[in-house]
Amino acid sequence: MRTLREGLILQAKAIKYGFTPTVFSSNQLIHLYSSNGLLKEAQRLFDEMPERNAFSWNAIVSAHVKARNLTQARALFEAATQRDIVTYNLMLSGYVSAEGYETDAVELFRQMQSMSDVIKLDEFTLTTMLNLVVKLSSVSCGRQLHSYMVKTGNDLNGFARSSLIDMYSKRESFGEALKVFGQLGGRVDLVSRNAMLAACCREGELGMASDLFWRETELNDAVSWNTLISAFAQNGFAEESVKMFVEMGKNGIRWNEHTFASLLGACSALKDLKLGKEIHCWVVKNGSILNPFISSGIIDVYSKCGNMKYAESVYATDEVVNSFSITNMIVGYSSQGNMSEARRLFDSLTEKNSIIWTALFCGYLKSQQCEAVFELLNEYRKWEPSNVLDPLIIVSVLGACALQAGLEPGKQTHAYILRRGIVMDEKLTSALMDMYSKSGSLGHAEKIFDEVIKRDLVHYNIMIAGYAHHGHRDRAFQLYHKMLDKSLRPDTVTFLALLSACRHCGLVEVGEKYFRSMTEDHNILPEIDHYSCMIDLYGRTNQLEKAVDFMKTIPTDFDAVIWGAFLNACKLNGKLQLAREAEKRLLAIEGENGSRYVQLANLYAEHGDWAEMERIRRKMRGKEVKKLAGCSWVYVENAVNVFTSGDTSHGKAEAIYSTLGFLTGELSEMADRRIRESSPTL
DNA sequence: TGGTACGTTC
Numbered sequence: 260m261r262t263l264r265e266g267l268i269l270q271a272k273a274i275k276y277g278f279t280p281t282v283f284s285s286n287q288l289i290h291l292y293s294s295n296g297l298l299k300e301a302q303r304l305f306d307e308m309p310e311r312n313a314f315s316w317n318a319i320v321s322a323h324v325k326a327r328n329l330t331q332a333r334a335l336f337e338a339a340t341q342r343d344i345v346t347y348n349l350m351l352s353g354y355v356s357a358e359g360y361e362t363d364a365v366e367l368f369r370q371m372q373s374m375s376d377v378i379k380l381d382e383f384t385l386t387t388m389l390n391l392v393v394k395l396s397s398v399s400c401g402r403q404l405h406s407y408m409v410k411t412g413n414d415l416n417g418f419a420r421s422s423l424i425d426m427y428s429k430r431e432s433f434g435e436a437l438k439v440f441g442q443l444g445g446r447v448d449l450v451s452r453n454a455m456l457a458a459c460c461r462e463g464e465l466g467m468a469s470d471l472f473w474r475e476t477e478l479n480d481a482v483s484w485n486t487l488i489s490a491f492a493q494n495g496f497a498e499e500s501v502k503m504f505v506e507m508g509k510n511g512i513r514w515n516e517h518t519f520a521s522l523l524g525a526c527s528a529l530k531d532l533k534l535g536k537e538i539h540c541w542v543v544k545n546g547s548i549l550n551p552f553i554s555s556g557i558i559d560v561y562s563k564c565g566n567m568k569y570a571e572s573v574y575a576t577d578e579v580v581n582s583f584s585i586t587n588m589i590v591g592y593s594s595q596g597n598m599s600e601a602r603r604l605f606d607s608l609t610e611k612n613s614i615i616w617t618a619l620f621c622g623y624l625k626s627q628q629c630e631a632v633f634e635l636l637n638e639y640r641k642w643e644p645s646n647v648l649d650p651l652i653i654v655s656v657l658g659a660c661a662l663q664a665g666l667e668p669g670k671q672t673h674a675y676i677l678r679r680g681i682v683m684d685e686k687l688t689s690a691l692m693d694m695y696s697k698s699g700s701l702g703h704a705e706k707i708f709d710e711v712i713k714r715d716l717v718h719y720n721i722m723i724a725g726y727a728h729h730g731h732r733d734r735a736f737q738l739y740h741k742m743l744d745k746s747l748r749p750d751t752v753t754f755l756a757l758l759s760a761c762r763h764c765g766l767v768e769v770g771e772k773y774f775r776s777m778t779e780d781h782n783i784l785p786e787i788d789h790y791s792c793m794i795d796l797y798g799r800t801n802q803l804e805k806a807v808d809f810m811k812t813i814p815t816d817f818d819a820v821i822w823g824a825f826l827n828a829c830k831l832n833g834k835l836q837l838a839r840e841a842e843k844r845l846l847a848i849e850g851e852n853g854s855r856y857v858q859l860a861n862l863y864a865e866h867g868d869w870a871e872m873e874r875i876r877r878k879m880r881g882k883e884v885k886k887l888a889g890c891s892w893v894y895v896e897n898a899v900n901v902f903t904s905g906d907t908s909h910g911k912a913e914a915i916y917s918t919l920g921f922l923t924g925e926l927s928e929m930a931d932r933r934i935r936e937s938s939p940t941l
Numbered sequence: 942t943g944g945t946a947c948g949t950t951c
Contacts, residue, residue: 286942317943324944345943352944386945421946450946457947485947492948520948552948559950586950617951651951 266291270304279309286314293322313341320346324353329360347371348383355391364391382413386422393429401426421454428458453482460490481512489521492528500525501534516547523556527563535560539573548576555583562591567600580610586618593622598631611642613649620655624662630899632659633668647679650687657690663899666698689717696725714745720752727760735760736769751786758792765800791824798828803837819849823858830862835871838862842875850882 266288273280280288285308292301305311305319316339323332336342336350347367354364368388371380385408392401405423408414414423420439427435440447440455452471459468472479472487484507491500504522508514519538526534539557542548548557554577561570570591577584585608592601601622605615616639623631636656639648648656653672660669673691676683683691688711695704708714708722719742726735739757742749754777761770774793777783790813797806806828813821822845829838842859849855856879863871891902900909909915 283942290942314942321943343943348944381944383944390945418945425946453946480947482947487947489948515947517948522948524949550948555949581949583950590951614951619951621951649951655951 263291263295282308282310282312282315286312286318289315289318289322293318293325296326298322298326298328311340313343313346316341317343317345317349320349324349327353327357329353329357342378344378344381344384347378348381348387351384352387355387355394361391361395380411380413382408382416382419385413386419389422389426393426396430398431401430417448417450420448420451424451424454424458428454428461433458433462433464447478449478449480449483452478453480453486456483456486460486460493463494465490465494465496476510479510479512481507481515481518484510484512485515485517485521488518489524492521492525495528497525497528501529501531516542516550516553519547520550520552520556523553523560527556527560530564532560532564532566535564548573549578551577551579551581551583555581555587558584558591559587562587562594565591565595567591567595567597582612582615586615589615589618589622593618593625596626598622598626598628613646613652617649617651617655620652624655624658627662629659629663629665632656647681648675650681650684653681654686654690657687657694661690661694661697664698665899666695666700669694669698683711685711685713685715685717689715689721692718692721692725696721696728701725701729701731716742716747716750716753719747720750720756723753724756724759727756727763730763732760732764732766749781749783751783751789754783754785755788755792758789758796762792762796762799765796767796767800767802767805770796787818787820791820794821794824794828798824798831801832803828803832803834807837819845819852819855822848823855826858826862830858830865833866835863835866835868846878853879856882 269280269284270288272278285304289301289304292298292304301319301322305315308315316335320332320335320339323329323335332350332353336346339346351364351367351371354360354367368384368391371378371384385404388404389401392398392404405414408419408423413419420443423439424436427433427439436455436458440451440458443451456468456471459465459471468487468490472483484503488500488503488507491497491503500522504514504518504525507518519542523535523538526538535557538560539548542550542553542557547553554573557573558570561567561573570588574584574588585604588604589601592598592604601619605611605619608615616635620632620635623629623635632655636652639646639652653676656672657669659665660672669691672694675681676687676691681687688707692704692707695701695707704722704725708718711718719738723735723738723742726732726738735757739749739753742753754773757773758770761767761773770793774785774789777785777789790809793809794806797803797809806825810821810825822841826838826841826845829835829841838859845855845859856875860872860875860879863869863875893900893902902909906912907916
């Protein structure tokens with residue numbers, strides 16, 4: 260009796276012909292019901308059994324443990340007339356794999372230890388306890404268990420070894436894991452080898468993992484292949500991951516749900532819609548779409564490819580609440596800038612975990628909706644008043660402060676981190692530095708930078724950009740060279756910061772040097788922003804001919820940013836003829852952008868060419884494009900106050916305009932006085 | 942006839 264069908268036939272016959280199945284058959288049937296998710300049927304059969312043995316009790320305890328029904332499992336465990344080590348192990352593993360039963364697990368283990376005359380701890384007990392040690396991060400207990408295993412000879416089994424490798428790699432050190440693996444000598448079993456592969460991947464030692472994997476390819480099973488496919492996908496080698504997947508099939512190893520769950524990660528990183536659809540087909544045919552890992556993975560692929568309609572259709576088929584699917588949907592809507600849909604989904608949830616909240620915070624920040632970030636923060640505090648904010652929520656809040664140059668709320672957030680003793684990781688320190696730098700408090704940014712022990716590229720980039728924007732070009736350049744001395748490799752952001760320092764200070768030669776160094780020394784391809792920065796630099800230093808020559812060397816098609824920068828250069832140099840050329844190109848690419856018309860009109864007006872200015876204005880009206888009004892803002896009394904020209908919508912507009920009138924009067928009087936004092940008597 | 946390795950979201 261191997262399948263549920265066979266079991267059901269047996270039970271039907273028993274009822275029809277009025278015989279009682281053997282205890283052995285009934286025990287098997289309980290397992291079959293349980294592994295097919297039919298807990299009630301399993302329980303009914305157990306209740307109706309006229310005779311039971313130790314296996315029967317184990318089968319029913321196991322059924323409840325599998326169904327995560329731990330209270331009932333424990334009640335049956337207590338009621339069992341016969342208990343052996345398996346009954347204890349079942350209950351123990353139930354506690355260890357569930358959330359919040361750690362104390363029960365420890366107590367049960369103590370009880371087991373005190374009953375050494377009745378039951379004897381075996382390798383199953385010990386490997387289950389090793390999993391608990393990982394969960395509780397209790398390394399010293401892990402070492403004690405290891406010693407006990409050696410003493411009792413329970414460390415020789417493959418699963419015991421693999422659990423030790425797993426425990427050391429997750430909680431102690433990779434070195435210890437290697438040691439356990441090394442002790443196996445030539446007698447390496449499949450399970451330990453797979454555990455070691457996983458440990459290497461966890462450590463980021465993909466080279467080592469590959470060596471182990473390819474050394475004896477005949478030893479690899481589906482788990483070995485899946486481990487590597489997943490590791491490549493997780494570490495930014497999506498193409499490698501897909502290649503391994505294909506190779507796995509060629510090697511005659513069957514793909515399973517684990518394979519596809521990992522492959523989906525690679526597929527979404529590649530934004531490969533075609534592959535995503537192929538996987539989708541496969542999992543629908545195999546019924547794997549019901550697997551929560553798979554369905555949320557497919558939603559992720561469609562979201563990353565920008566196809567929310569497909570994502571929605573898969574989301575609609577989720578039968579149980581899947582927080583991964585929900586998060587992926589929210590991230591998908593956010594990346595499309597569709598925050599109202601993201602919010603609608605969020606509001607429809609009765610239960611929200613911290614990651615779902617964080618996804619919405621990140622979405623608002625990505626769409627630059629700073630006020631929404633702050634409002635959401637208030638909501639979160641009402642919703643979860645006792646929760647310490649997730650560090651990524653804090654990063655989003657700091658990002659919103661940086662965008663608004665809101666030094667006060669930024670400082671309050673910093674104080675919150677210190678008060679709650681939140682660990683400052685690299686994301687938090689860089690977000691804080693960025694906030695201080697963009698809010699005009701470069702000194703504070705510097706202070707944090709000095710205190711960070713493990714500085715990464717992002718820290719340096721923020722600091723270099725901060726110096727550049729505050730006009731400290733020499734400090735920017737010095738820090739860049741310090742960074743190189745520390746063997747950190749610059750990226751496109753670093754060079755944009757350096758070039759913008761040159762632009763602000765009109766340093767053509769230095770700028771050219773850094774621009775060349777990008778490709779020549781660091782093999783980094785310049786992006787559109789680097790090109791436009793250089794054009795701007797030439798424009799500001801009245802070297803329009805150089806700008807024209809430079810533009811000829813740009814390999815990609817010029818886009819609106821480049822032509823916009825060039826137009827600005829023409830404006831600064833009064834080259835109206837060249838401006839007209841740029842105008843044609845610019846409006847062809849970006850004819851719907853109102854700011855471009857204003858830029859052109861201002862250029863002609865500045866050089867007194869009123870006819871041209873009028874022509875552009877007419878063109879703009881004909882196109883019915885609008886320019887978003889430029890605005891300024893100031894952070895006062897816990898709120899951002901936005902001002903546009905001639906705007907009277909502010910609640911305190913009257914008082915503001917009267918103060919403005921007063922200040923303007925004072926200033927002009929002051930200016931007059933200065934002129935009078937410095938001019939010779941008329 | 943029972944129990945442990947490889948899979949995801951900000």
